[in-house]
Amino acid sequence: MNYKFFTQKKTATPQTQPIPGRETEMIQGRSGGFMFDAGIWKMLRRCLLIGTAKSTYYAGKHELTEDFVEVVRQAIAENPGRVAEEILYASDGRAINNSAPILALVLLSMGEAPEAKKAFCEIFPQVVRTGSHFYEWLNYTKSMRGFGKVVREAGKNWFAKEDVKGLAYQLLKYQQRHGFSNRDALRLFHVKPLTEDHQKLFEWVVKGWEVLPEEIPSTALAQIWWYEWLKRNPEKTNEAILQGHLTHEMAAPVGKMEQSAWQLLFNEMPIGALLRNLGSLTEIGVLARNERANLQRVEAVLNNKEHLRKGRIHPIDVLKALKTYQSGGTLGRSKKTWNPVDEIVEILEKSLALSFDVVQPTGKVFMHAVDVSGSMGFPIVDMGLTCCEVAATMALVTAKAEKNYMIRGFATDFRDLGINANDSFKSAVRKASNQNFGGTDASVAYDWMIKNKFKADVVCFWTDSESWAGYKHPSQALAEYRQKVNPNTKAVYITLTPYRITLVDPQDPLSWDLGGFDPGIPRIIQMLATGEL
Numbered sequence: 001m002n003y004k005f006f007t008q009k010k011t012a013t014p015q016t017q018p019i020p021g022r023e024t025e026m027i028q029g030r031s032g033g034f035m036f037d038a039g040i041w042k043m044l045r046r047c048l049l050i051g052t053a054k055s056t057y058y059a060g061k062h063e064l065t066e067d068f069v070e071v072v073r074q075a076i077a078e079n080p081g082r083v084a085e086e087i088l089y090a091s092d093g094r095a096i097n098n099s100a101p102i103l104a105l106v107l108l109s110m111g112e113a114p115e116a117k118k119a120f121c122e123i124f125p126q127v128v129r130t131g132s133h134f135y136e137w138l139n140y141t142k143s144m145r146g147f148g149k150v151v152r153e154a155g156k157n158w159f160a161k162e163d164v165k166g167l168a169y170q171l172l173k174y175q176q177r178h179g180f181s182n183r184d185a186l187r188l189f190h191v192k193p194l195t196e197d198h199q200k201l202f203e204w205v206v207k208g209w210e211v212l213p214e215e216i217p218s219t220a221l222a223q224i225w226w227y228e229w230l231k232r233n234p235e236k237t238n239e240a241i242l243q244g245h246l247t248h249e250m251a252a253p254v255g256k257m258e259q260s261a262w263q264l265l266f267n268e269m270p271i272g273a274l275l276r277n278l279g280s281l282t283e284i285g286v287l288a289r290n291e292r293a294n295l296q297r298v299e300a301v302l303n304n305k306e307h308l309r310k311g312r313i314h315p316i317d318v319l320k321a322l323k324t325y326q327s328g329g330t331l332g333r334s335k336k337t338w339n340p341v342d343e344i345v346e347i348l349e350k351s352l353a354l355s356f357d358v359v360q361p362t363g364k365v366f367m368h369a370v371d372v373s374g375s376m377g378f379p380i381v382d383m384g385l386t387c388c389e390v391a392a393t394m395a396l397v398t399a400k401a402e403k404n405y406m407i408r409g410f411a412t413d414f415r416d417l418g419i420n421a422n423d424s425f426k427s428a429v430r431k432a433s434n435q436n437f438g439g440t441d442a443s444v445a446y447d448w449m450i451k452n453k454f455k456a457d458v459v460c461f462w463t464d465s466e467s468w469a470g471y472k473h474p475s476q477a478l479a480e481y482r483q484k485v486n487p488n489t490k491a492v493y494i495t496l497t498p499y500r501i502t503l504v505d506p507q508d509p510l511s512w513d514l515g516g517f518d519p520g521i522p523r524i525i526q527m528l529a530t531g532e533l
Helices: 039-050 061-078 080-091 099-109 114-127 131-144 149-159 164-173 182-189 196-207 219-232 234-244 259-268 271-276 278-284 292-302 305-310 315-327 342-354 387-400 425-433 443-451 474-484 521-530
Strands: 026-028 034-037 365-371 404-410 414-416 458-463 490-495 511-515
Touching (some): 039 061, 080 114, 099 131, 099 149, 114 149, 131 164, 131 182, 149 182, 164 219, 182 196, 196 219, 259 278, 271 278, 271 292, 292 305, 292 342, 305 342, 315 342, 315 387, 315 425, 342 387, 342 425, 365 387, 365 443, 387 458, 404 443, 443 458, 443 474, 458 521, 490 521, 511 521
Parallel strands (some): 458 490, 490 511
Antiparallel strands (some): 026 034
16 A cells, blocks of 8 residues: 555546646636636627627526626726727627627726727727617617716717718618617707708608608608608508618518518618528518529529628528528517428528638648537527537538548537538538537547547537536646647637636647637638648
């Protein structure tokens, strides 16, 4: 009997304990496991990209949002300019939606330092781009801080746009949202019109038009004139849509919406509205197997990478549209039902791949480890999308860009998911979701690769980072893998929940932590693989 078991250097530590000597760098996650502290800036980016308005398996939305607000405040106190950059980064089509950046924008306006107020004013028009954004910002502002000088200045400037036609479009399309109307906002900010067109626009907002002008007042107000004309002539909906270029938000509340009217709307429907209305258009009959011209337009719009980029279409938007459309109306808020058109499903599959940013194959060998533990089966975004489904989608699109890869799932074992580049996103999501059970131990991926001598250049983990069930930490397992198989292996951990934990050892120069559902992540992974980053 001796004490060698106690005195010899330990290379493995149960994940329910911090690594000896690294205690100050680690925090205990909600699962009970110890992970490294991601810090406020990684936490900030995750919250902005993913949002916290939806509960996760381990935390409710109130708790998550309290953490989000606190980390934003800490970051503003440290560097308000950097916070503004992070808000802009997320708001430019990278966040799931613009709500988290808008909330952070309100918090930035509440910063005590003059630099925070200045940064708020500078980025405001780039974040608050639409009427819907504007009224969401107003709602948060009213609840959290009130309407001080900096807020009133931002509100006035938003209404004082030189592009009167664009302003009229926003005020007509979004006449009221989030408990505010256009009239409320104009009265709140005491906006002075810059031009005669501004004056007429604001008068319409406040008083409406009791008498319709015989002629269109100006090009800038043409859509409003046709909207008012349609209110008085609902039986002439098609003419108003055709001549006034009205959107469905403008025409539907006041017009007589028959299939021919929806056809006209479809002809000019922007990409975001098209994605949201595929089911309705199918139910009405505008989209059908024998409507070849319409199907070709859907393909031309949704399978165009430039259209997707300009429309700030996030991959999650496409994935939601795909899942909703395939359901035939059983998912989502719509009470309509339809028979999905196979060709549209194929178009959405291609659109989903195009919505991510990838480059040509790198020639490197990739192992994609998708977290399929029980916590990953929890819905995290609208339409019931789970963390696992999103992880499988992102892993597959990354794998499709390469020739040498493997996709497996980890829980307390490392499972063959049967997913490869020939899978559709639909089949990949189904295969991963069918495996959602068990505890979480990210180290099993390295154990399997050691046992099978799988030499990977890059190992990608798609996870919520809550690893707790293993007898050693993932960073310790990675060190063992490098010692036994490939000393130059790079590890990339993509965290898909807004938690302040990471599986990345901050002292490891060959490991990276990426946050959220950023469409650019596949390309970032490829650039890390080749050493471009």
